[in-house]
Amino acid sequence: MSTTVQETHRPTGAEKRTARSGVAAGAFSPRQLLSSLPDALRKLDPRHQVHNPVMFVVWIGSVLVTVLAVARPGVFAILVAAWLWFTVLFANLAEAVAEGRGKAQAESLRRTRKETVARCLRPVSGDANYSSQRHSRVIPSAELRVGDLVVVEAGEVIPGDGEIVEGIATVDESAITGESAPVIRESGGDFSAVTGGTTVLSDRIVVEITSKPGESFVDRMIALVEGAQRQKTPNEVALTILLATLTIIFVLTVAALQPMAAYSGDPQDVIVLVALLVCLIPTTIGALLSAIGIAGMDRLVQRNVLATSGRAVEAAGDVSTLLLDKTGTITFGNRKATDLIAVQGVTVLELATAARLSSLADGTPEGRSIIELSVAEHHLPAQPDDVERSAEFVPFTAQTRMSGIDVGADQVRKGAASAVAAWVRQHGGTVPPEVEGITREISEDGATPLVCAEVSGGQARVLGVIRLSDVVKPGMIERFGELRAMGIRTVMITGDNPLTARAIAAQAGVDDFLAEATPEDKIALIRREQEGGQLVAMTGDGTNDAPALAQADVGMTMNSGTAAAKEAGNMVDLDSNPTKLIDVVEIGKQLLITRGALTTFSIANDLAKYFAILPAMFAGIYPQLGKLNVMRLATPESAILSAVVFNALIIVALIPLALRGVRYRPSSAVSLLRRNLLIYGVGGIVTPFVGIYLIDLLVRLIPGI
């Protein structure tokens, strides 16, 4: 029963994502900058700055220049000091804005976590029947411990994460998923997990609490979206090391410059040296690095996917093998009628009419699809007329393996080939030999044949065969093609026999398939891929998926899945839409690309800054170095100040890009690299020349510069 509800639940989840992402993703607005300002100011604390080596150097420089500006006040000194502080502030702002967007989501989650009370049953030893314990104690949900049993009845809020140990109930999970259709949760099986903060709509369940207060699913979600628990991911650490290395090189470059300048007869003002240093070290990426990471997680949350760590998101970008369940991911969950094949002597219209008639009262998805086909291709009425309405429906049973309808003496049946053949012979008819050939052919294609027969005027005959196909979702072939271009191999997992699996795999365009798959087969497949160095991603929901989810590098669990499965995976999809794994891979890639692109941009910027600052520093002693002032900046002071201002403003200008991520279009590595090198490498060289020149046009107007 629960599965039926789930099936209808899935597609709506997917629709919701597209409908909601526009709102949740929220275009970046300048107002966010303003509202994040208090947070940004708080982050000026050196204890916060020290975690970011690049910005900490800027922070120290700002303090130093401020001291010097106080000691020897001057327009130039004060302006440089102010803009250095702005540089630090803008970096904080980027982080605060990214966190702020998460905070808004966390706030709505937190409202669901409002203090509830729990009716707690302390288990009595020797008595397994919990319902018999009438005496429950009411305690605040914050006092619940792992292993406690609580009773939840219709209208009550589930006090904590847990497993249903008794009962069945419809649950409103909209607080977590944003999905208004209720889902069914029952003890035993794969749909026994419930989440704290969701509401029971009907019936009564006994839940065993599986998480400590403050560590529940919602708590973890809040911590994740707020960035509170954010740890640097491995790649982020590696990049930070590289940025620190660059910073050290530039500190040395500037430090060594002073004795050289002194030797050359023109020792430099410390303010100028600090300005040069700040302009050279990779402040752009240093300022935006943590915002990029937070925003990456945020984009995932916007698609209703929760990752337990940033590491998992990064790993998603590296995935090279994708294991996808056939049903619900590659194909629609249900088989659909796709063809009608009439036997000799029967027209297709006759067959369609009979097939439609047999399915009028058949509420199964297969039955509905037969009606749809006869309506679409043979223009038969979709609704039954009065005569048909009064007919008697013969439901499908496991014994008869047929369903159909009786209109007076006339009978129509459809069902498994052998059952229908027996029925025809029983009514005195014969089965034409071609039927066997048609059904075999359909089976070999990976589809299911339904034979349709009738008794009309006492004459029993076979009319033809209905082909029920597993219909591959539209766009899947293109999607897998894109994945292949990205270097990702897709493997379809199915319980079907190899023959059927092969046919569907070919239709969907996957690279490989695993037929008649058992959980052990899945793990073996994952291990084999990993042995070969592949990174494997998969989705799953059942408890028997848990080992495979844990083994996979990226394991996305459906929110409808069991607690064991959720624990084993490293991502949870609240919409329970397995196709989303592909989105997750793209988000992972986008995250890495954004980091790489902004680093390249940041470093490429330095060239222009040298052209601005070096002539300003040394044209006094070596007038020939004035030739390097290609931007024709007005005065040495205006040149240096313009470079510093550009360096600070570019951070703000790139905040939207850092939050949104660099546009990612699936394509080969070479074309991606060429494109990004062109935009962020060459663009990074050119932009500051233009920017510094324009800023200088304004700065030169300041008196005293």
Add this chain to the structure above:
Amino acid sequence: MSDTAAGLLQVGLLLALLAVVYVQFGDYMFRVYTDKRHLRAEQVIYRLVRVDPDADQRWTTYAAGVLGLSAVSIVLLYLLQRLQSLLPLSLGRGNVEPGIAFNTAVSFVTNTNWQSYVPETVMGHFVQMAGLTVQNFLSAAVGMAVAVALIRGFVRSRTDRLGNFWVDLTRGVVRILLPISVLGAIVLITGGVAMSLRAGVAVTGLDGNSSTVALAPAASQEVIKELGTNGGGIFNANSAHPFENPASWTNLLEIFLLLVIPVSLTRTFGRMVGNVKQGYALVTVMGLLWAVMLSTAWWAETHPNGPVTLTAGAALEGKEGRFGIPASTLFAISTTGTSTGAVNSMHDSFTGLGGGIAMLHILLGEVSPGGTGTGLYSLLVFAVIAVFLAGLMVGRTPEYLGKKLGRREVTAASISILTMPTLVLLGAGAALVPPSTMNALNNSGAHGLSEVLYAYASTSNNNGSAFSGITVTNGWFQSTLGIAMALGRFVPILAVLCLAGSLARQKTVPVTAGTLPTTGGLFVAMVAGTVLLVAALTFVPAMALGPFAEALV
């Protein structure tokens, strides 16, 4: 034939020679380092020094071997110089003073061959042959061994073993360096390179004054001096001296010798990683950088901007007439790009830009094509950094040759890259502070700064060529330059071996369409760009006050 045409012909001939031997020699070295058997001569050596040639070493053991050998070598070389008066064939030359002995010992063991002494008057034949020449072989073989260990790091998976240092070292000497040196020496003797144990020959000049022209066993040293990218001349004038480099063709042969191992090792690399295109990509990077530097310097030398040289039409002061501008520039660029340090002209006398290019070529980090082995491993480190940045831009955590570049790998590569700029900038910056430096400089102003900067660039990169014009015999220079040579050599080697160790531990990630290709034009441009960018960003301010200030006049 015009000077330019002759020069182009020489460049063409040089490239043709390199192209001819590239595949054969690269494959030969591949077989040397992957051979399972040991030659009889090698087995004798292993028994003598008591090593098990079949033991596979961890990176730490391998590194301990490198450091141990180098430490013992430095001590022995120092003692040989300090006790010279007791040694045979010393030609009456006394014990070398401690400052020079320390500096020289470090210099030759680190493959730098910076010379703060005049060989003709300081070093006797015994120290030259048993001390300096031995180190010329060993230091070159050490560089190749470390490069091979790094390649094994890429090739091997899920192991902590990188091969056997003693085997790699011995094979490098016995199978590669010795045979070519013997053969090359005979060829050079036919060209007129001196080979004598006499102290010198008395000659009477046209003015009637008699003097002694120093002699030495030059030919036997000359080949390994170039082949091992060492560069320490047995005569003070180095390859500008007619007894070391008498003719145009010996000049070309010497340039060929100093390029042949670093260039061909890329083929060895390609063979070892199982894709020769990987090697072609690296050799293209090397060639590209070398060509850019050569053409810029050549242009600078033929377009001088000083008043005197303008009258002469070219910067000929400090260059040998028998080589002229093209062959001098070709030598200068090849020697600065290979960490050799041999010279056939005085770099100090180059134009502002020309000298600056020579210096910049060293400051690129000796990768075009770099020293024996050191060139390959230094370029691989740059490739690791380039791939790390570019790899991110294709949306994967970066990988090179199937190995992920994570925290450990980036840290090791960063340390390796960080070492040289630190030494150059701190060294040159600090050297400009004490007043004694002003007395050591022949020139003031921008050129003086160039001289100091060049000295630290040359030593920190284990190049060894000198801008001269600076007297480096005071205690400050002897010790700081010595330290720069030692750290400039061993810190990167440790980092590279650590990198190799952590690469070898990983499993190999298979190549997919989403993998950043590390062959082809885009990769070449990226690595070359990274090398140029790192050098430019680091050294532009310092160079602005030295060579650029001179060049822009």
